[in-house]
Amino acid sequence: MILATRTVYWNIEHEYILYLIFIAAVAVFAYGLWQRVRTWFVGMPEVRWDLVRDRLRQAWRHAALQRRLSQNRVAGVFHLWLSWGFFILFLGTVVVMIHEDLRIRIMQGPFYLWFQSLVLDIAGLLALVGAVIAWVRRGVFKPRALSKVAETKAPLDDWVYLLHIVLILWTGFWVEGIRLVATDDPWAAWSPVGLAHGRLLASFMSLEAMLVLHRILWWFHMVISFGFIALMPYTKMIHILTGPANIFLSDLRPAGIMAATDLEAENPVLGAATLWDFRWKDLADLDACTECGRCQENCPAFLTGKPLNPKKLILDLQRHLHEQGPLLALAAMKGERPAEQPFESQLVGSVVQPDEIWACTTCRACMEVCPVFIEHVPKIVEMRRHQVMLQGEFPAELNQTFKNLERQGNPWGMGAHTRTAWTEGLNVPLLADKPDAEYLFWPGCAGAFDQRGQKIVRAIVQLLDQAGVSYAILGPEEKCTGDAARRAGNELLFQQLAMENIATLQGYGVKKIITHCPHCFHTFDKDYRAMGLDVEVVHHTQLLARLVKEGRLKPVKEVAATVTYHDSCYLGRYGGEYGAPRELLTALPGVELREMERHGPTAMCCGAGGAQMWMEEHHGTRINLERTRQALATGATTIATNCPFCMTMLSDGVAAQENSDQLRVLDLAELLLEAVGTGGGPEAAATVAPSGEKE
Numbered sequence: 106m107i108l109a110t111r112t113v114y115w116n117i118e119h120e121y122i123l124y125l126i127f128i129a130a131v132a133v134f135a136y137g138l139w140q141r142v143r144t145w146f147v148g149m150p151e152v153r154w155d156l157v158r159d160r161l162r163q164a165w166r167h168a169a170l171q172r173r174l175s176q177n178r179v180a181g182v183f184h185l186w187l188s189w190g191f192f193i194l195f196l197g198t199v200v201v202m203i204h205e206d207l208r209i210r211i212m213q214g215p216f217y218l219w220f221q222s223l224v225l226d227i228a229g230l231l232a233l234v235g236a237v238i239a240w241v242r243r244g245v246f247k248p249r250a251l252s253k254v255a256e257t258k259a260p261l262d263d264w265v266y267l268l269h270i271v272l273i274l275w276t277g278f279w280v281e282g283i284r285l286v287a288t289d290d291p292w293a294a295w296s297p298v299g300l301a302h303g304r305l306l307a308s309f310m311s312l313e314a315m316l317v318l319h320r321i322l323w324w325f326h327m328v329i330s331f332g333f334i335a336l337m338p339y340t341k342m343i344h345i346l347t348g349p350a351n352i353f354l355s356d357l358r359p360a361g362i363m364a365a366t367d368l369e370a371e372n373p374v375l376g377a378a379t380l381w382d383f384r385w386k387d388l389a390d391l392d393a394c395t396e397c398g399r400c401q402e403n404c405p406a407f408l409t410g411k412p413l414n415p416k417k418l419i420l421d422l423q424r425h426l427h428e429q430g431p432l433l434a435l436a437a438m439k440g441e442r443p444a445e446q447p448f449e450s451q452l453v454g455s456v457v458q459p460d461e462i463w464a465c466t467t468c469r470a471c472m473e474v475c476p477v478f479i480e481h482v483p484k485i486v487e488m489r490r491h492q493v494m495l496q497g498e499f500p501a502e503l504n505q506t507f508k509n510l511e512r513q514g515n516p517w518g519m520g521a522h523t524r525t526a527w528t529e530g531l532n533v534p535l536l537a538d539k540p541d542a543e544y545l546f547w548p549g550c551a552g553a554f555d556q557r558g559q560k561i562v563r564a565i566v567q568l569l570d571q572a573g574v575s576y577a578i579l580g581p582e583e584k585c586t587g588d589a590a591r592r593a594g595n596e597l598l599f600q601q602l603a604m605e606n607i608a609t610l611q612g613y614g615v616k617k618i619i620t621h622c623p624h625c626f627h628t629f630d631k632d633y634r635a636m637g638l639d640v641e642v643v644h645h646t647q648l649l650a651r652l653v654k655e656g657r658l659k660p661v662k663e664v665a666a667t668v669t670y671h672d673s674c675y676l677g678r679y680g681g682e683y684g685a686p687r688e689l690l691t692a693l694p695g696v697e698l699r700e701m702e703r704h705g706p707t708a709m710c711c712g713a714g715g716a717q718m719w720m721e722e723h724h725g726t727r728i729n730l731e732r733t734r735q736a737l738a739t740g741a742t743t744i745a746t747n748c749p750f751c752m753t754m755l756s757d758g759v760a761a762q763e764n765s766d767q768l769r770v771l772d773l774a775e776l777l778l779e780a781v782g783t784g785g786g787p788e789a790a791a792t793v794a795p796s797g798e799k800e
Contacts, residue, residue, distance in 0.1 A: 109292050110213035113205045115284055116319050123327055130331035137338025138346075141392055144430030147437055148385035149374065153354040160353045167476070168349035174476040177399075180242070183235040187270075188345075190232025194277075197225045222295035226281075230298050233274040240267045250398025254417040266342055269333055276326040278302045283319040287312060344395045348477040351393035354386060355478035360469065361679040362631050363483060366490065366596045376490025376594060378451055380426060380433060387484055388430075391423040393477045400471035400481060405710040405732075406464040410725025413464035415471040415481045418457060422484070425456045453488050453496075460724070462488050463500055467592050467715030468674040473706050489594030503593055506719040510598055514584035514605075515550040516719055521581040527552065527559035533566055534577045536613055542577035545615045547629075549622040550585050551749030557756065558749040561772040562621050565645050568778055569619075572657040574648075576619065582609055586628040593716035603628075607638045617641045619648055623675035623748045624714075630680070644676055646747045646773050650685040653692050653777070660780030663695035666769075668776070669741035670698065671732070671755060672708035673748035686747055689773050693780045699739040709735060713750035733758025743769045745776060 114120045166172050171188070175181030200221060204212035212221055243251055243263055251263070282303025285293040293300045306315055337343055356362075364384070367373055377383050400415040401407045407414045429450075453459055462485050471481045492498045509518035525533070527548065536545060546569070552562035569576055587602035610618075618640055620626040630642040652658045668690060676682050683705050690698050703709045712728030722728065733755055736744045744755050756770045 107291070108213050109215075109217045111217070111284070111290070113201060115288065116316055117323055126328065126331050130335040133335040134338060137335075138343075140431060141338055141343065141347075143434045144426055145385050145389040145392070147380060147430060147433040148383045148388045149381075151384040151386050153356075153386050156357055159357055160355075163355060163357070164349055164353040167478070168352045171476065173474065176474070179238075180397075183238040183242075185235075186231040187235030187239065190228040190230075190235065190274075191270075193228035194225060194232065194274075197221060197228075218292060218295045222292065223297075226296045226298045229274055229277060233271065233278075236267055236270045236274065240264070240271070243267075248398070250402045251396070252398070254414060254420060262341065266340065269329065273326065273330050273333060276322050276329070279306070280319060280322050280326055282306065283315045283322075287315055287319070341394075341396060344393060344477065347389070347393040348395060351389060351477045351479065354389065356480060359631055360681065361627055361675075362635060363486065363591065365600075365635065368597060368600060375494040375596070376492070377484070377487035378453075378491045378495065380429060380452070382491070383484065383487065387480070387487075388426055390479045390484075391419060391426050393479060394419050394423060395477060396420065397476065399474040399476065400479070403470040403474050403707060405466055405468060405470065405712060405728045408709070409728050409731050411464040411722070412458060412460040412724055413462075418461060418485070419479060419481065421456050422452070425450075425452070453492055457488065459492070459498065462492070463720070464724070465715050466674070466710045466712060466717050466728070468710035469678040470674075470707070470710065473678050486592060486594060489592075490596055491594075493594035494597060499593065500720050502720045503716065506589065506593075506716070507595055507598060510585055510587070510590055510602065514602070515554060516585060516589060517550060517554040519554045521584075524553045524583055525578070525580045527562055528566075528578075531563060531566055532570070535580045536577040536615075537580075537582075539575075539577040540613060541575075543575040544577075544617045544619050545610070545613075546576045546578050546619045547583065547621065547625055548578065549620065549625045549749065551753075552621045553583070555749060555753070557752055558621070561749065561752070561774055564772065564774040564778045565619075565621060565649075568649060568652070568658060568774060568781065571781065572652045574652070579609065584609075586625045586633075588624040588628045588632075589716040589719060591628075591632065592714070593719075599632075603633060603636055607633055607636060610638060610640065615640055617643070619643055619645055621645055621749065623673045623680060624750070627675045627679045644680065644682065644685075644747065646676070646689055647682060647685045649774060649777055650689045650692075653689060658777065658781055660693050660777060662780050662782035664693050664776060664780050665695040666743045666776075667697045667699060667739075667741045668743045668745050669701055669736050669739040670704070671701070671711065671736065671744060671746045671751055672704060673746060673751045674708070674710050674714050676747055677708060678706060686745075686773055689777060690745060693776060696776070696780075699741050701735045701739055703735060711746075711748075711751040711754035713754050718750050718753070727758075729754035729758040730761060733762065737762065737768075742767065743771060743776075745771055745773055747773050 171181060171185055174184055197220070200212055203209050242248065278299050279302050281296060281299030282301070283306060284290070284303070285296060285300050286303035286307045306318070310318070333342070337345065366375060374382050380388065394416075396416065398416050400419075401417075404413065404415050450456065453462065465482065465485045467482050467486065469482055472479070475481075489499070505518070506516045509516050513519060514521060534542065536542060546566065548562040549558075551558035553559070566576075584602055584606055586606060587599035590602065591599035618629055620629065620642065623644060626642055626644045629638070629640065649658065653660065670686060670690060672683060672686075676686075687698065690696055701708070709732050710728060711732050712722070733744075736755070744759070746752055746755060752770060752772060759765050759768045759770055762768070
């Protein structure tokens, strides 16, 4: 019985030339890759090699299975075909090498038929179809996400890359087909795609002509294949390697944890002024970008006409890295200090414009959808830190905010003695008088000083009282958590506020905190925890949903409202909480929930995060107006939220609409208080008045 196999170099002479070409291609590839990698390590050190098992799991989910990419069904499917098809063909090439060069005869028998013939044929076909669909998508449909930053047509280089891939795949089928027909291969049926190509040629070409064509196409196929390998580090196709690597090296910490600045160090790095000041992973991020544009299509700033485009920001930094990186790497090898390098320009003002970094709401929508896990927001905050702490250059509106935080401990600039004004008429104990309280309730600055926020925290404490929850507040001892200061780049001010708050909390022995504001929730749970505060933190919607589930709060009164729920960024993308607010809504009698098109992880920001609450929008459409439009498109009569900043922005957005008096913007606690019935009163159920302009 003849064993199924094939001759590797059939019809080919002087195959040793192939090995010379291969060695040259690998050398060019290795040099280019080294040039890239060494520029990354110009950045500051950072540990991204720990938790190997978790990192491998992350890489399997998002590099191999491409879960984020598959959220877009069309692009996800054809990219999966293309990438997996190419990978399987690569494995087939490895099999040939083992069989022919190492003389380990594995390419024979059933394995040859099933894998090396049938599976490779199917993989090649899927990869070819995927490449053609990608070509058509760029050339015919021309989605904005795939356009160059300042152009509307598909980039020429993408066409060249795709043509290169198509030629590699297609010439492989022609070469295989000629061999199958010319040798009358008895196992040709196991390679149906190649066989079809061969039979097509045989229908109008002589055997002699096909043999000549085979040699030409074989060498052409090998040269362009090795050329693809050689050129990979010098083109965007490097993402084939850097993409999976970046996913493996992604930040596995809970979302939103920021790198702290050691202000007591001898020479502290106060933000990112130049490439030197980024961490090496920040620089590696830049070479992982696939230019897919998913970040820009989910960025609230870009979608409303602001100067910020996260895709452009990453590509601008990438170009700067490629221009300056080799010089910086050479200087680093010589041990020269960054300050001695005249060629290294400041990032903000020359590479990235100030209006770009100050348009960011830090909502993480870009990071949530990036298929290769690029970390946009930390880079923006690092550049803000340098502008604020060293250059003293930031939007004028923030000047008063910083002063208020420094002098009064809150961005409103109100005296500490007024922090308990919202409790008038309610029996809200102070922690100093009730040190054994199970929970510390943290109303936050908005709950204490904003009139609309005061109504919400009053609703919360009424619900806590009815459920029999043991709680107390700090009152005048409470200070702003410093979230706005940190996101605005004022790390010094944030750390001052944080250390004062942590000292107060530890002094009372606080173990559990209820927050009204998702920004406070995140700051306690992530930022303060990283600074040594060990407490259990719960957002009020989480606790209220639990109390309803336990039967301690019983919503019996019909609310009769069509509600759309706005996911706040700092409870959703930062806190990972999407379920509890919806559980609360669905537990309310008479409530019909209608989701916005952008909801859950893809929800659009209200426009207040990243200290935008304290700044004005000078470009494009106001973000809150666009988000309000999305809410109204559901036909809902009530917009529900869980954040005082979102409340301000959406209330202002509703006030700008016609028939605004027929629409309500309510916190989930207010809706629950209506449904519970006891103690609700007109304060909770009344139509919401707009809060006015951002303060």
